[in-house]
């Protein structure tokens with residue numbers, strides 16, 4: 001049985017956290033461990049890039065010092081040997097040089113930002129090797145702990161900031177990792193980062209370490225993928241909004257993908273793609289309390305409730321396109337979708353009438369001035385901001401009489417701006433003002449979960 005385990009930023013937060021995670025990896029007999037940057041480091045690296053580009057070097061140096069001291073402290077707490085210490089030092093020097101290069105050029109391109117962000121995972125994975133070695137040191141028959149450069153395995157295209165993994169190439173590269181499955185070696189590698197075929201560093205987008213772990217699990221043909229985080233599994237809704245929310249014991253791939261896409265923060269939305277392709281069950285649990293039950297995500301589940309969870313996705317905008325040209329014509333939607341495709345913007349929910357189309361997008365897409373300009377050439381564009389999508393996730397949603405009535409009855413006092421029902425058996429979502437969204441979630445959770 002081969003297992004790929006991923007540990008998130010909080011599970012890598014400091015020396016004791018790393019040791020706890022390493023002990024868990026040993027207990028689970030993980031073949032390959034994929035790690036995130038230590039918590040907060042990716043944010044610091046982004047701040048460093050922006051600061052180096054536009055502010056005084058002094059400010060950038062301050063951030064560098066913070067990153068340095070955090071990692072050197074962990075190295076000290078773990079008792080890293082000279083070999084690891086000098087690797088950590090040389091990474092820190094390289095990070096500083098890159099930041100200075102950005103400062104001299106006053107240009108932090110997406111490509112430079114990816115290279116800069118990669119130091120988070122590269123540093124944490126070096127330190128984690130020591131945590132693993134310490135944990136295994138008491139065993140008489142112990143595996144070799146091998147640090148692997150994820151950029152040589154997770155081959156991606158060159159969309160810096162949100163690179164797309166090239167599955168066939170990755171599987172080819174992962175051929176050489178088959179030995180990890182026989183227990184003689186355990187690999188430690190980075191989440192989030194990849195490399196183009198010509199060797200440039202890329203990242204898979206924020207929170208992408210889960211996705212990396214799934215890609216590795218597919219690449220080596222693992223039997224199980226474990227995602228270790230700081231919450232005991234996937235919850236029925238965000239516990240910060242509804243304290244009664246509880247972990248779900250078992251959920252299908254399709255429901256979990258809807259949940260991740262429509263707001264649950266616990267899994268990166270793309271994670272389940274590789275797992276689904278190879279039917280690899282995914283376990284989500286807390287590295288801080290691994291005895292708790294956690295959540296299994298599987299292709300087939302024994303229990304299929306009508307409503308499994310309520311998701312909330314904030315920061316949505318509603319873009320409505322109106323044009324009389326749509327009346328009794330064809331090909332209009334194609335033109336609209338082409339604009340989205342060329343601008344690489346994905347639509348979350350959509351409805352149409354005879355002469356208008358309304359769709360919800362992440363509010364960050366509004367920064368793409370090209371998109372709105374090009375849409376404006378086809379139709380009249382109206383943008384509403386400050387909205388949130390609330391989703392009811394479950395099974396047989398679109399074939400259950402009375403469900404819509406029950407949903408809307410429980411939120412009668414909230415204005416619903418748009419509804420999407422019918423496309424999926426697993427999702428019923430609607431759009432409300434962001435400041436009313438949490439109330440809607442509370443009411444729905446009380447009624448259905």
Ligand code: ASP
Pocket residue numbers: 008009036037042043120191192205206207208209210
């Ligand atoms: N370190 C990256 C981030 O903070 C990736 C991850 O942790 O999943 O987004």
Ligand code: MG
Pocket residue numbers: 008207210266268
């Ligand atoms: Mg995460």
